[in-house]
Amino acid sequence: MSSDDPLAAALAAAGLGDVRPGESRPPEPRIEVVDAAPEEPADPRELWPTGIATGVGSLPGTDIREAAALVVGETPELPALPELPERGVGADMIGRTAGLLVDLAVEVVPTGWRVTARPGRDLRRARDLMAGDLDAFDDACDRARPAWVKIQVAGPWTLAAAVELASGHRVLTDRGAVREFAASLAEGLRGHVAEIAARTGASVVVQLDEPGLPAVIAGSLPTASGYGTVRAVRAPDAQDVLRDLISSVDAPVVVHCCADRPPIRLLAGAGATAVGIDATRPAFAGASAEPAALDAIGETWDAGTPLLLGLVPSTAPRREPEIGELARAGFELADRLGFDRHRLARLAVPTPACGLAGATPDWARRALELSRDLGRAFADPDE
Template sequence: MIFEPGGMATGIGSMPQHDPADALDMIKKYLPEIPHWPQLPQRGREEHFVNQFLKPLVKTGLLVDDGNKTFFDTTKDDWDSRLTEFYTTYLAAEEGDLAALNEFALPVEAAAGFYAFLEDLQKGAGDARMLKGHVVGPISAAFQVKDERGRFAYYDEQLRDLVVKSIASSAAWQGTKLGRFGLPVLIFIDDPALGIYGQSSYITVTREMILEDFSTISQAIHGTGALAGAHSCDAIDWSLLFEAELEVVSFDAYNYFSSLIPFIPSLKSFLSRGGALAWGLIPTTNGRAMDEDADSLLGILDGEWSELTGRGIDRDTLLKQCLITPACGTGLLDPASAERIYQLASQVSQRMRSGKGIR
């Protein structure tokens, strides 16, 4: 399929508010067409990016959470039985058992923003044309937790599989929940740690492993009828995501546009398959958003699109297959800065779509 959002704006996920209602008010004000549920890390450890999506593994007893850190303990006497229980539940969920799928739900105490989003949608979707969710990426998650020996979970085939399948099931649960409102759903796999690929310290992390992990999660998303996207806010090997089973690739267009250039052939193939780019044009670091306005940001985007058209990519395709977003999440900022960023995303999107932006 060809995904043509035509410059609509959305967010990445994290926001600085403590009260979900405040976050939702800001989302509805500035991103009404593709609202997202707000992850609220400043509420505490439970709502931190990785912790949210590891809760199903904690619930099964496979992952230990001692209040300071989470880790796998494969030496526990009941490890094998708990492993069997996990895969039994996973396979049942994959076959469409909703009770099994609900075992991978985000806990209320770890995702206040998600449940507030659902409650708000039950009152009406307003101007929404699509709903957006997100999950942690497999690289970020499996390099966040270790086993009992202090070894990263990603290096253990079994532990990596547990992490990936748990995320995939959580994504499917989200897609199912959001899909009940009768609107298209887009779920991002947010994986800032993708930047480790190709580094000498992580030479055993292969391209095939990453593509396999993303395939497992994207297939789970697609199984619910939702679209799958991926976000990384670093200069990475973008061909990984362009070649994955994704409809959207989200990147920091403000700081790392040049990192796309070596991967123009893969980008062309991605766009020709109908994929869309989410242009993270609104800066989220160092207070830079306060120094920019819609005109200056559209000027940056115009220059970037000129670079791509000069390399054989059609400008109309870029416009049709385009989302506008912040460069990254805003969860660690103050609310005023986050609001400025969302305001700019809205203004840039509106200017583009009114024909007063870039052509």
């Protein structure tokens, strides 16, 4: 073909100048360099030391300095910022959490906490109480210098179920409002975590308390009229809101649910660093243990997610349990699920079964002591 032939020019441009019409050329061999080294997984978030214990949060009484000294003294590796609900409005779980919200205000009405246009005395009281709590906790930590501390707030679903809109309906009934509250809480938490880390010099663990989540998912919460129930939230939707909040907080996040059948898989799947449960509930303990509940614990442990394992009674029992009896409950759970007992110190942080606000001061102290001793027992199962 002549040099001015358009076909020849096109073939030459394609590197096929010596191919005759009707012929084909096999493709040139290609050599790709592949990195044989597998991609390294991301480093897991640093966790607290093994063999430790902590509290769930609430304590009896009204003296915050006494409470701060108690938690730092009895659980020095991971003291929990005390909550003293006996002090009244603003010291309760919802009020304390509401005080952290950014650009959202609430007030107390006869039916509970309700959204309002601007901050009032109830919100100011909640914030003043929190400021005093942080001062007392900072002073107590200054003497012990813990490497880790834990704080507690209501999770987004429990908060949305407990706070009312101006209409009197739960925030839960308005999914846009739920996300607005979750975003506001996330922003407030970031500042709260940064302040506590700066004041104590410790790494901060955030505990989201979600005792209301099972009812939210089940659709069993009553409406404002009391004649119906609030529409159930789909489990994937509940998980998405939790996941967004957890991922936006620059700290390990524990989600705690002391209900009878906590949605462990949902909480772990939302990206929680750990899941907190009341392990004395019938679904988990003894002959009444349910296979589905035990399977959920086993799957969570298989994934490497530890549990804050509530094993110590939260109110004084008729007979005080021996430390060996409490430890046996943890070891038997590990045995039943096929986990080596020596792994329990990493997979479980012992705690009271739930908050200690309803306990006597003496039992609150003893419950934290037993939790600490239980952590040491988990770290040395042979002993």
